[in-house]
Amino acid sequence: MDPSYPKEHLSFMLEDARVPVMLIQQRLEEELLERGAEMVCLDSGWEEIVKESEEKPESTATAESLAYVIYTSGSTEKPKGVLIPHRGVSNYLSWAAQAYPSGARFGAPVHASLSFDLAVTSLLVPLMRGKCTMLAVEGTGVDALTTVLRKRPSLSLIKLTPSHLSLLGQQLTAEEAAGRAQAFVVGGRT
Numbered sequence: 001m002d003p004s005y006p007k008e009h010l011s012f013m014l015e016d017a018r019v020p021v022m023l024i025q026q027r028l029e030e031e032l033l034e035r036g037a038e039m040v041c042l043d044s045g046w047e048e049i050v051k052e053s054e055e056k057p058e059s060t061a062t063a064e065s066l067a068y069v070i071y072t073s074g075s076t077e078k079p080k081g082v083l084i085p086h087r088g089v090s091n092y093l094s095w096a097a098q099a100y101p102s103g104a105r106f107g108a109p110v111h112a113s114l115s116f117d118l119a120v121t122s123l124l125v126p127l128m129r130g131k132c133t134m135l136a137v138e139g140t141g142v143d144a145l146t147t148v149l150r151k152r153p154s155l156s157l158i159k160l161t162p163s164h165l166s167l168l169g170q171q172l173t174a175e176e177a178a179g180r181a182q183a184f185v186v187g188g189r190t
Contacts, residue, residue, distance in 0.1 A: 002115040003028050009079060013071050016081055063087035070117050089120065096121055097128045101182045105156035107131035111145040112164075121159040121185065131156055142167040155181040162186060 001010060014022075014037065022037045026044040040049065067089045071079040100121075107126035110119050110133055126133050134152075136144030142164055148155070149172060158181045160168065165186050168177070177184075 002113040004113070005115075012079055013081070016079075017069055061086055063090070070115075093120070093124055093128060096125045100125060100157050100185060102126070102129050102131060102156035103182055105131070105154050105182050106152060107133050108155060108157045108159065109134045109136060109145060109148040109152075111136040111141055111148070111160075118159050118161065118187070122157070126156060129156075142171065146171040149177060149180045153180050157181060157183045157185055159185045159187075 001013060003010070005013075019037045022039050023042055024039050026041050029039060029041055042049075063086050065086050067084050067086045069081045069083055071081050073079065108122045108131070110122040112118050112122075114123070123133050134148060136148070145158070145160070145164070145168060149158075149168075165184070
């Protein structure tokens with residue numbers, strides 16, 4: 001979930017999804033306390049986390065098990081949860097890992113919110129290939145992508161929307177962008 005969303009939006013998603021456990025950062029704890037979910041604070045809760053078993057948990061997930069829920073803005077202005085099963089994510093990632101070239105390149109930057117579905121490609125495809133993934137500073141979007149493209153000339157892929165591409169074109173010349181990534185993957189709505 002993107003903590004920058006309006007509180008009403010976050011409350012609706014948490015209630016709708018019936019979230020039993022939330023992995024959070026300490027700075028969000030007070031804001032999310034009244035949501036009814038158990039919270040595990042990843043940046044300050046290590047005294048409790050290290051008490052947990054180190055044994056690999058037994059997975060009961062199947063191809064039809066839920067991998068994640070993504071909320072659309074919805075045409076009714078009420079967010080709508082779309083259920084994404086493991087089968088769908090696995091098939092897409094397997095295809096993307098073969099379809100998008102990587103060569104000896106570095107990996108990919110994740111410049112959009114992790115709650116946005118384009119992050120699935122930028123985050124997981126490089127990791128599947130043993131490449132790196134770079135997480136941009138929250139809230140910096142295309143500015144962070146511009147910085148990465150100027151500093152790192154050997155990226156395997158950049159995943160963006162047509163709107164991102166338009167903004168990127170205002171910040172970088174074609175010459176600056178040329179050769180910086182093996183593939184620019186453009187998809188989604190403008």
